[in-house]
Amino acid sequence: MLGAGLAKGMRETARNFIGSYLEYERLTTVEYPEEKIPAKETARQFPFLVYDGDDPEAGLRCVGCQICEKECPPQCIYIEKSKEKKPDHMGKMQLYPHTFDIDISVCMSCQICVEVCPFEAIKMDTEFEYSTTDRFGGLLADKHMLAKSNEHYNRIHPTEASAVDAKRKNDREVAAAKAKAKEEAAKAEAAKSKTDG
Numbered sequence: 001m002l003g004a005g006l007a008k009g010m011r012e013t014a015r016n017f018i019g020s021y022l023e024y025e026r027l028t029t030v031e032y033p034e035e036k037i038p039a040k041e042t043a044r045q046f047p048f049l050v051y052d053g054d055d056p057e058a059g060l061r062c063v064g065c066q067i068c069e070k071e072c073p074p075q076c077i078y079i080e081k082s083k084e085k086k087p088d089h090m091g092k093m094q095l096y097p098h099t100f101d102i103d104i105s106v107c108m109s110c111q112i113c114v115e116v117c118p119f120e121a122i123k124m125d126t127e128f129e130y131s132t133t134d135r136f137g138g139l140l141a142d143k144h145m146l147a148k149s150n151e152h153y154n155r156i157h158p159t160e161a162s163a164v165d166a167k168r169k170n171d172r173e174v175a176a177a178k179a180k181a182k183e184e185a186a187k188a189e190a191a192k193s194k195t196d197g
């Protein structure tokens, strides 16, 4: 019947409108910015760089490999590699980003940088209040602004972050076991040469 769909839609709107005065759960809007809805665990806005421990500089997981820079569709990541190396979380000497900038005004929140990173170094933040009056530099985030702790990552994405922590712990244990086996093999080889000699 002509107009049946319209009447159905109006009935549903009226039901929700009146219902929102009777049940708080039916109230789908809040008085932002005074009131804010907590971000869902699956929410994603813009990327941040994860660091371990207390020092954002020393603990930064990023090794400056530039994979994310190459894969970012709108090319809003800019990285300059360091000339020297520093130890990573497994004690392996790695390069790090001397410069790591993201132009937040260009980022389209696609998460491709996160998916291609082999080091669990870049993740999506839930922060979205970046409005600024500085239209030329205000939205260019450098590595100091981008660096956030692993505790922050665990707070905003607990399920994902605990799986990452477990994997990294396992990687560390495997690396330590391999290093120990190599050391013992070298010791055994040295002892054998001594006996043979």
Ligand code: SF4
Binding pocket: 047, 071, 072, 073, 074, 075, 076, 077, 102, 106, 107, 108, 109, 110, 111, 112, 113, 114
């Ligand atoms: S989320 Fe997408 S657009 Fe934004 S920096 Fe990562 S790859 Fe680039």
Ligand code: SF4
Binding pocket: 061, 062, 063, 064, 065, 066, 067, 068, 069, 079, 116, 117, 118, 119, 120, 121, 122
């Ligand atoms: S965030 Fe990941 S992919 Fe990007 S440069 Fe750092 S280590 Fe490489």
